[in-house]
Amino acid sequence: MVAAVRVVPSAASRALSLLRTVQYTHPPSCPCHSNPGHHHHHARPQINAYAQRAHQNGRRGFASPLDASQQKEYAFEMAASSIRFGPGVTQEVGMDFANMGAKRVCVVTDSTVRRLTAIQQVEEALSREGIEYKIFDKVRVEPKDSSIKEAIDFAKPYRPDAFLAVGGGSVIDTAKLMNLYTEYPDAEFLDFVNAPLGNGRPIEKKLKPLIAVPTTAGTGSETTGTAIFDLVAKRAKTGIAHRNLKPTLGICDPLNTRTMPSAVKASSGLDVLCHALESWTAIPFNERTPRPTNPIIRPAYQGANPISDIFSLNALRSTVKYLPRAVKDPEDFEAQHEMLLAATLAGIGFGNAGVHLCHGMSYPISGQNPGYQHAGYEVDSPIIPHGVSVAVTSPTVFKFTAPSNPDRHLAAAEAFGVDTTNVKREDAGEVLADALRKFLADLGDQPKGIKDLGFSRDHIEALVEGTIPQARVLVLAPGLAKELEQEKDQLRKLFEESMVH
Amino acid sequence: MVAAVRVVPSAASRALSLLRTVQYTHPPSCPCHSNPGHHHHHARPQINAYAQRAHQNGRRGFASPLDASQQKEYAFEMAASSIRFGPGVTQEVGMDFANMGAKRVCVVTDSTVRRLTAIQQVEEALSREGIEYKIFDKVRVEPKDSSIKEAIDFAKPYRPDAFLAVGGGSVIDTAKLMNLYTEYPDAEFLDFVNAPLGNGRPIEKKLKPLIAVPTTAGTGSETTGTAIFDLVAKRAKTGIAHRNLKPTLGICDPLNTRTMPSAVKASSGLDVLCHALESWTAIPFNERTPRPTNPIIRPAYQGANPISDIFSLNALRSTVKYLPRAVKDPEDFEAQHEMLLAATLAGIGFGNAGVHLCHGMSYPISGQNPGYQHAGYEVDSPIIPHGVSVAVTSPTVFKFTAPSNPDRHLAAAEAFGVDTTNVKREDAGEVLADALRKFLADLGDQPKGIKDLGFSRDHIEALVEGTIPQARVLVLAPGLAKELEQEKDQLRKLFEESMVH
Structure with missing residues (x-):
């Protein structure tokens, strides 16, 4: 009954053990292959396809079991923050911190949210429980490394035992990094940053508790590790x-998103739409290489998988239904409520599957803005809101990715209400692109391509160069070449076709 | 920018603050009520119904904002363990413990699983990382308080810094309680036990890490706090x-469920089926009373909610499709793979919504077994497997609950492949009951009612008395009376009709 062992494994025993595992994993009498009848009549083809492919991959892997870099992934992970959802639920946050024994909370927000009721609710909730807190309200919308360093410098001397983020994605993201770097006070900023720009160091330590209270229905950052x-x-x-x-x-708390101006509702919602569509169409987790040698380096952006699929497709359907209502009628509380839920569901979906081209291409679009000022955004300087920069390439992107999996692209078109009964599989991309063009046009105030944002053909090379570093998401884009020059050609073409979508 | 506050709240300020919150939560100009047009054309009626009801409840709550016991719930929470899924993924568990810095792991299993490859894989994985461990293999199937106390007595002196459960629901549940009571060494056993039998004390402390490796596709215990x-x-x-x-x-790890005998696959799968059906049909979270006064006492079994719905319905569809295949063909690896996934999805669903009558009535059925010995179970003493005891009342139960929400019961019938186009809403219960009867009959070796288990009318009173203490799940049963004698009458009738379903 008792077996206490202390073994320092040698490289040889590791290798042997791995070999045994792989052998065990794929017994010679393989039911899936010996009984092909099982693969007929699939109501949910993608999920069966996973099981089948996992199986085949493993067999392939058996040929060279020791070289993980050549092996495809065989597992997926689903991790998400706990979520509490309800109108007025912000009032509970003080009790949450009290329950976890937190005594010094660093509240993170920005100057706009600082003036809203959400922060007032939070302050009352903390005070009611007698919890000490300090507010950092200088988060920059679309944060820079410098603004994040400023935030970290605020948190370090305060030595909080918990963090509370109240705001949109920029606020929540900044709070995550304040938490990370106060826990690793001596780390270089680039240590943890995604490769190739940073060193992509995994986070081994458990960080301090962080509670996120979103005030937009968009990023889903409250559920993700990004x-x-x-x-x-x-x-x-x-x-x-x-x-x-x-x-x-x-x-x-749906009460916290009521304050979003209509234009912010639209662009946040388009971010949700693309989270859902990109994670749904990302390469399957078991086509990703390399197979991680340690679970701690299995990326959160791991490709589409059976659990992320459920979230992504639900979020897509909800967004198609409720975003237009939420944008058009500021009093449509139900639509706002559903959009906050959709943003969260999409967050769990893409947080465990990833995004690809729309997001990868959006970063240089926003960053290299030639001077576009989006209507309805009351800011002093030119701005292409994140959701706008993401959605503007979507018709072009999904036309490009459709051949990788026409069924999924047709299912997405169906979510937009398209009757796909008589659509040929080779037309899946065009049909989804049409649905997206119509959706964007109906939503209103959306650019009809990057030309409307002020980009011309002269900008394309810089946009391509700005996309290439987004390796983490590009690796999940189906159909994108692995060879650099080929990949650049494809991106060039995608930007060209996105001039007017 | 800085606001450090330390306030000891008085009862008056708490009350005022709560009043303010409630007022804020439900502004006089209420868009949902003033614009009823928003509630037409609902493709997903249940989710919209939640939003609408949450809103109405709040208004009702405003009449007596200080008496939480009279107020309905307004929020729901979704919490689930992280899940890693893939054939062969058991081999990673040593690295997981190493990554979290665990040095002494208490491995929990039973004498049957002890002989299986899963434990061998786990031992190799721990040894490879040089992690010390001790195996407790005396978990009792269908554990008793005494067997759990024995397990706790094993764990306490070992002082592990992490737990690893390898087995079915009994093993994982036992490991959870070993973890709980080693963290609260001085607690009375009944302290944390669900009311009314125990004191229902909430768990404030963070417990030690516990990794669960299920070897059955049933309980979903790897994802739940139950x-x-x-x-x-x-x-x-x-x-x-x-x-x-x-x-x-x-x-x-789908490789770990291959060893289940066919009868175990069937009964575990029926547990999944009922998890999905019961959580899908449970009362909505925002019909539950009382509204918790502190989030730590918000029950995990909170009623159906928009996120649990997604999991429950997906798990139901999968189970209907794959369970018959998994039971009939031991070589159908794909079906086993899908059933393990369905069990996990259902676990997340019911883990955040709860179960109701099938589970509530199953406990006395199993516990008061007159001597039934289920075919295919190689044990010395009579046994009504959990899944069998749960499913045997299901046709009767869902006929009873259908009037509470015919649409949901029809949607469930559709998951069984029933064409409900021309079914009247008042027939929803009978239609779902028929689908269940057919499903159970096709699966084979299932009792056609509790009469087949050896129960007669003389047993009914004791069965009713054995159901009443299951308050935690009965409270979620739609249509069940709150008044005790009425409730007993209803249960009596349900058991009578379950003699031959």
Whole structure:
């Protein structure tokens, strides 16, 4: 009954053990192959396809079991913050911190949210429980490494035992990084940043509790382990992504998103739309290479998988239904409620599957803005809101990715209400692109391509160069070449076709 | 920018603050009520119904904002263990413990699983990382408080810094309680046990990491904060349920469920079926009373909600499709793979919504077994497997619950492949009951009612008395009376009709 062992494994025993595992994993008498009848009549082809492919991959893997870099992934992981959802639920946050024994909370927000009722609710909730807190309200919308460093410098001397983020994606992302770097006070900023721009170091330590209270229905950052920012020196958007970065709890209170101006509702909602569409159409997790040699380096952006699929497709359907209502009628509380839920569901979906081309191409679009000022955004300087920069390439992108999996692209078109009964599979891309064009046009105030944002053909080379560093998402784009020059050609063409979509 | 506050709230300020919150939550100009047009054309009626009801409840709450016991719930929470899924993924568990810095792991299993490859894989994985461990293999199938106390007594002196459960629901549940009571060494066993049998104390402390490796596709215990056992002195099944009890990570390896005998596959799968159906049909979260005064006492079994719905319905569809295949063909690896996934999805669903009558009535059925020995179970003493005891009342139960929400019951019937186009809503219960009867008959070796288990009319009173203590699940049963004598009458009738379903 008792077996206490202490073994220092040798390289040889590791190798042997791995070999045994792979052998065990794929017994010679393989039911899936010996009984092909099982693969007929699939109501949910994608999920069966996973099981089948996992099986085949393993067999392939058996040929060279020791070289993980050549092996495809065989597992997927689903991790998400706990979520609490309800109108007025912000009032509970003080009790949450009290329950976890937190005594010094660093509240993170921006100057706009600082003036809203959400922060007032939070302050009352903390005070009611006698919890000490300090508010950092200088988060920059679309944060830069410099603004994040400023935030970290605020948090370090305060030595909080928990964090509370109240705001949109920029606020929540900044709070994640304040949490990370106060826990690793001596780390270089680039250590944890995604490769190739940073060193892609995994986060081994458990961070301090972080509660996120979103005030937009968009990023889904309250559920994910991702934080995005501008790395100014490299002139690129990048980020840090690891499961251990995810908040402890997301408090989703539909009362907090009522304050969004209509234009912000639209662009946040388009971000949700693309989270859902990109994670749904990303390469399957078991086509990704390399197979990780340690679970801690299995990326959160792991490709489409059976659990992320459920979230992504639900979020897509909800967004198609409720976003137009939420944008058009500021009093449509139900639509706002459903959009916050959709944003959260999409967050769980893409947080465990990833995004690809729309997001990869959006970063240089936003970053290299020739001077576009989006209607309805009351800011002093030119701005292409994140959701707008993501959605503007979507008709072109999904036309490009459709041949990789026409069934999924048709299912997405169906979510837009398209009757696909008589659509040929080779037309899936065009049909989805049409549905997207119509959806964007009906939503109103959306550019009809990057030309409307002020880009001309002269900008394309810089846009392509700005996309290439987004390796983490590009690797999930179906149909994108692995060879650099080929990949650049494809991106060039995608930007060209996105001039007028 | 800085606001450090330390306020000891008075009862008056709490009340005022709560009043303000409630007022804020429900502004006088209420878009949902003033614009009823928004509630037409609902493709997903249940989700919109939640939003609408949440809103109405709040208004009702405003009349007596200070008496939470009269107020309905306004929020729901979704919490689940992280899940890793893939054939062969058990091999990673040593690295997981190494990554979290665990040095002494208490491995929990039973004598049957001890002989299987899963444990061998786990031992190799731990040894490879040089992690010390001790195996407790005396978990009792359908654990009793005494067997759990024995397990706790094993764990306490070992002082592990992490737990690893390898087995079915009994093993995982036992490991959860070993973790709980080693963290609260001085607690009385009944402290945390669900009311009314125990004191229902919430778990405030963070427990040690627990990784669960299921070897059956059934309980979904790897994702939930629930542990079920027999409280012998009270002659009742009860349990402990709290989010903080949930495992850190569930490692779902379809290779580990291949060893299940066909009869075990069937009964485990029927548990999944009922998890999905019961959580899908449970009362909505925002019909539950009382509204919790602190989020830590918001039950995990909170009623159906928009996120649990997604999991429950997906798990239901998968189970209907794959369980018959998994039971009939032991070589159908794809079906086994899909059933493990369905069990996990259902676990997330019911883990955040709850179960109701099938489970509530199953505990006395199993516990008061007149001598039935289920075919295919190689045990010495009579046994009504959990899944069998749950499913045997299902046709009767869903006929009873259908009037509460005919649309949901029809949607469930559709998942069984029934064309409900021309079915009247008042026939929803009968139609779903028929689908269940057919499903159980086709699966084979299932009792056609509790009469087949050896129960007669003389047993009914004791069965009713054994169901009443299951308050935690009965409270979620739609249509069940709150008044005790009425409730008993209803249960009596349900057991009578379940003699031959």
